[in-house]
Amino acid sequence: MVRKLSFWGLSISVWLAGMALLGGMFGWNLAWFKDWQWLAEQTGWRFWLSQWLFRALLCLPLVLGLLVLLHPLWLGRRVLAATKADLVVAAAPNAETLSRRRFMLEAGLLGGLVGYSSVIEPFNPEIVELELPIANLPSRFEGFKIVQLSDLHVCAYTPATDVARAVSLINQLDADIVAITGDFVDQHAKFADDATVPLRQLQAREGIFSVLGNHDYYTGDIDRMIWAIKRADLGLLINQHTIIRRGADRLNLVGLDDPKHDDGDGWSHSSIDPARAFAKLRASDPCITLLHNPIFAPSVVKAYGPQLILAGHTHGGQIWVPILTESVVRSRDHFVAGRYQLANSQIYVNRGWGFTGPPLRFAKRPEISVVRLTRGQESALRD
Known part of the structure; x- marks a missing residue:
């Protein structure tokens, strides 16, 4: 016994x-x-x-x-x-x-x-192309192309060389704007230049725009991160908006700070300020919002109703395990990957480029998103 x-x-x-x-x-x-x-x-x-x-x-x-x-x-x-x-x-x-x-x-x-x-899979990125209908899209913005890159997580095993590879792919996509939705580095500010210098070569007709992610804050030196991003002219928006004009037509672009970089269960109210970001925007103009963590998307939709939110953060789970990956990520961040409909707003969650944790990806390839805006009523997307 x-x-x-x-x-x-x-x-x-x-x-x-x-x-x-x-x-x-x-x-x-x-x-x-x-x-x-x-x-x-x-x-x-x-x-x-x-x-x-x-x-x-x-x-x-x-x-x-x-x-x-x-x-x-x-x-x-x-x-x-x-x-x-x-x-x-x-x-x-x-x-x-x-x-x-x-x-x-x-x-x-x-x-x-x-x-x-x-x-193999980490070096085999997927370019995901999709059309998203925007009900009040002005005619001059028909076909407007947004290329999204997210979650670079630059570190020892996602170095500047890998970022340059992403830039080379993006520059072949004829973007109107490039949107970078946070997490430039993984957790060390010393990699700030490795993350941002290659991005100086990005090409887009209307410019490059970006927001911060929770891992940029985890470095403990957010000032250095902000300085590197601004020096690379990546259009950093921290609770700010900009207006893209084509003749008399306008498209609003809002960038929100990261709401969860305290790594706790609550919001980082000291940093995120959507009231400031959405202030003085014309309701008749369509609005595209950049937000790193999609967990805050329902609050933004309820209060401000932007037509489209582009987010990242989740990596799509990064390693697919049947049932488990979807349920765990959804319970933590509300959204996993791909596009969703929430009230009259659409949300697209990019799977990201780099890694969090081990440098492994399974059935969740690195992603570059190509979002083409079209005029029309919102279609029924998955909940």
């Missing part, structure tokens, strides 16, 4: 160790890796080699953690060295058997899945 209790106790401990390993990789946000300046400074073949080696090393503990979660009983019994006196434990009806061939097969499958999520 004591042996059996020891067996189960060790198995549970091994399972908890696997949970702690995976939880640590996600929950601790891998800050010690993201701070590696030398990794971010590699270019050319050195960049690809260092990134692949780094990600391969990162895959090993992740695969081990998944195997521990899948087979705690088998691993527990292997650790608890069996003697002839322990055969009753080994023969326990609930004890799991695992052949070496099965172990290698599962390890290979998990390694391949993690490898794909680390070195």
Whole structure:
């Protein structure tokens, strides 16, 4: 009986160790890796080699953690060295058997899945094109094209080289404006130049516009972030609006500060000020709003009713797990990814470009959104 209790106790401990390993990789946000300046400074073949080696090393503990979660009983019994006196434990009806061939097969499958999520999907961005009808869109803005980039999260493993790749793709899209919806860096202000300098090359007829995200605040040096963004001439809007004019026609563009950068359950009322941002706008003009975290979108829609809100923050969940990803992200941020209808407003949530936590993406490719405005009544979008 004591042996059996020891067996189960060790198995549970091994399972908890696997949970702690995976939880640590996600929950601790891998800050010690993201701070590696030398990794971010590699270019050319050195960049690809260092990134692949780094990600391969990162895959090993992740695969081990998944195997521990899948087979705690088998691993527990292997650790608890069996003697002839322990055969009753080994023969326990609930004890799991695992052949070496099965172990290698599962390890290979998990390694391949993690490898794909680390070195293939993150470098395979998707350009999502969609038309959004705006009821009161002036004729001169028919076909107005907004290209959205979000959540760069520049750090050691999303360096300036990767931002330049996004810029190259965007410059082929013939944008009227480019909207950047926050999280330029992951959590270190020292990467501010790496995030913003490549963005100076962005091309758009009516300009580049941006807002801040919660991770820009997490750096602890928001003044440096703001300075870098403004120096790159990225049209930073902090509770401000601008008006895009084509002849006598006008399109309002509002940029809101991040409402949740205190990382708590409440709003950062000290920073977000929609009353100031929407002040003195003509109600007859259509309004496009840039907002990093979509959790605040219902409040904005209820109070001000902009025709369109462009947001980011969620990464679409970043790693798709059936049912779990959608429910977790929706419970936390209200919206997951893609377009939604809320009253007479439309909301589009971009999946982002970089990572939060481990540099992994599965079934949630990096995204550049191309939103084309059209005249007409709002269509029925998904709730």
